Amino acid sequence: MTVRQTLMSVLFIASLTQGCAFVRGTYGEDVQQGDVTTIKKGVSTRTEVASVLGAPDRIVEANGHEIHHYYQFDVKSGFILFFSRTNIQSKDVFVIFDKAGIVEELLVGKKKPPLEFQFWPFEWPSHSSPS
Amino acid sequence: MKPHVAFRLVLCMLAGVSIGCVRGPLTWQRVTLNEQIAQGDVAFIKEGRTRLMDVADRLGPPDEIQAVGESLIALYHFSDGRYFRADYGWALRFVLPFMAPEMVLGGGGFGTNTFQLICDDQWVVHEHAFAWHADSSEFRFWPFGDKAQ
Numbered sequence: 001m002t003v004r005q006t007l008m009s010v011l012f013i014a015s016l017t018q019g020c021a022f023v024r025g026t027y028g029e030d031v032q033q034g035d036v037t038t039i040k041k042g043v044s045t046r047t048e049v050a051s052v053l054g055a056p057d058r059i060v061e062a063n064g065h066e067i068h069h070y071y072q073f074d075v076k077s078g079f080i081l082f083f084s085r086t087n088i089q090s091k092d093v094f095v096i097f098d099k100a101g102i103v104e105e106l107l108v109g110k111k112k113p114p115l116e117f118q119f120w121p122f123e124w125p126s127h128s129s130p131s
Numbered sequence: 132m133k134p135h136v137a138f139r140l141v142l143c144m145l146a147g148v149s150i151g152c153v154r155g156p157l158t159w160q161r162v163t164l165n166e167q168i169a170q171g172d173v174a175f176i177k178e179g180r181t182r183l184m185d186v187a188d189r190l191g192p193p194d195e196i197q198a199v200g201e202s203l204i205a206l207y208h209f210s211d212g213r214y215f216r217a218d219y220g221w222a223l224r225f226v227l228p229f230m231a232p233e234m235v236l237g238g239g240g241f242g243t244n245t246f247q248l249i250c251d252d253q254w255v256v257h258e259h260a261f262a263w264h265a266d267s268s269e270f271r272f273w274p275f276g277d278k279a280q
Contacts, residue, residue, distance in 0.1 A: 063198070084159070092193065
């Protein structure tokens, strides 16, 4: 194959493809781990929580408890040639108040691993679902 | 705005943007929400003993908490969507440069999986269950015809 033929082949293959793109987006405010550590169970009030985390995104009332829900969505999308993959991760924090308006429980849990940019659409799920 | 509404809004925007940007002959697309939770990940849960806080320590906080009567329902959402698109008229642009009609066949689906915990007012888990999507998430090469029921 001559240089010219090779070049033409490369150009032809390149014309079939769609380039690449990497896109990042978020919805909502990120709750920092440091912010959460200032909230003390049995001590912090609604006002103190609001001054640290801001207004909740959602409030649920259950059995006399008030549950303040803070959430954020993180989106990373990768697109190379013919393949595209978009990963979305939600990060949630729940602050549960007792009837007196004092923090009773804090649902933060383990910090999720950072979301990855990926483009290959075929390998997930890594775990098999039950039959 | 409720979380599930926000989530759907984000998904719709993403799907719209990503599908709208794709204009090549072939495309395989995948959208995933959160890491999958498997049976083995929740084997530590003992109904009547494990508290929601213990679950959150292992799996992270749930995505949603709902109050139903005296009970609380905590939901973990993790989903998987796949889409395939082929433009069979794409090559015509080399033959008919002034009229390159699209001849697109493709399809896909978005399967929603949920892990659900039912807790009492002391946050103790009394029931837990998975809801798996059957086969809605798949690359579809042929959009016509329905699956046999």
